[in-house]
Amino acid sequence: MRDKPFRSVLKTISWRLTGTVDTIVIAYLITHELKWALSIGAIEVFTKLILYYFHERIWDRINIGRIKPPDYQI
Structure with missing residues (x-):
């Protein structure tokens, strides 16, 4: 059974x-600058949203570790 793309979006x-x-917490601990920490977090959120979505869709096509559901039920 495959996940629908909408489920991947929510995840x-x-x-x-x-x-x-x-990321924001780590950036703040390193820089001690809230402005920089929020800027780093803002950039990171968009790039990693895109990367994760495609990563999730690729893994949805890989059957490693999945059990195929029965074709019928009685």
Whole structure:
């Protein structure tokens, strides 16, 4: 069973929010500048949203570790 693209979009957004907060915190700890930390987080969120979406769609086509559902049910 394959995920629909919309599910991949939702997973992409939820993961990016988590990752972006992490990036902002790390950038702030390194730079001690909130402006820089937010700027880095803003750039990172867009690039990684796109990368993750395509990564997710590629993995949806790979059957490693998946169990094929039965073709019929009684």
